[in-house]
Amino acid sequence: MAKYCLECNQKLNLFKFPVRFKNGSVCNSCVKEFGFPGASEITIAWQVNARSVDWEEFKSKPELVEQWRAEIEEQNAKVEARKAEQQAEKFEKERLRCPKCKSINIQVLGKQKKGFSVGKAVGGAVLTGGVGTLAGFAGKNGKKVEFVCLDCGTQFKK
Ligand SMILES: [Zn+2]
Ligand SMILES: [Zn+2]
Structure with a gap:
């Protein structure tokens, strides 16, 4: 050099x-x-x-x-x-999906369980917070969280 x-x-x-x-x-x-x-x-x-x-x-x-x-x-x-x-x-891979119909249109079935109407939620305004946040939410406390599919009504835990 x-x-x-x-x-x-x-x-x-x-x-x-x-x-x-x-x-x-x-x-x-x-x-x-x-x-x-x-x-x-x-x-x-x-x-x-x-x-x-x-x-x-x-x-x-x-x-x-x-x-x-x-x-x-x-x-x-x-x-x-x-x-x-x-x-x-x-993101696509980590998305939480309905185990039955694979829809990503799902919601946490939490405190609003009482009187929560799936029928009402389906077709209505859907939480748009992002399924990513739901997935994160599920992992945080280590406990399983209950979800409901707003497309077919299937309830599942993650
Ligand atoms: Zn020079
Ligand atoms: Zn479904």
């Missing part, structure tokens, strides 16, 4: 946040002049890209910056999309 900036020939140290290229390193202020992201924006992806080219090559191809930026953004978007997908899948 060259100890001097390939562009300005100044001695490099960590405070100059040098970026390593294939043929040596360039200080932060020099890479910024040529459109390379500054020290605070340099990600691993940028570092890997920089190491794949000579500094001279990078300088002569300003379109490289845009190309890399687009590639990195595309990668990030993919990662984000995958994350969202996995979360949706996880």
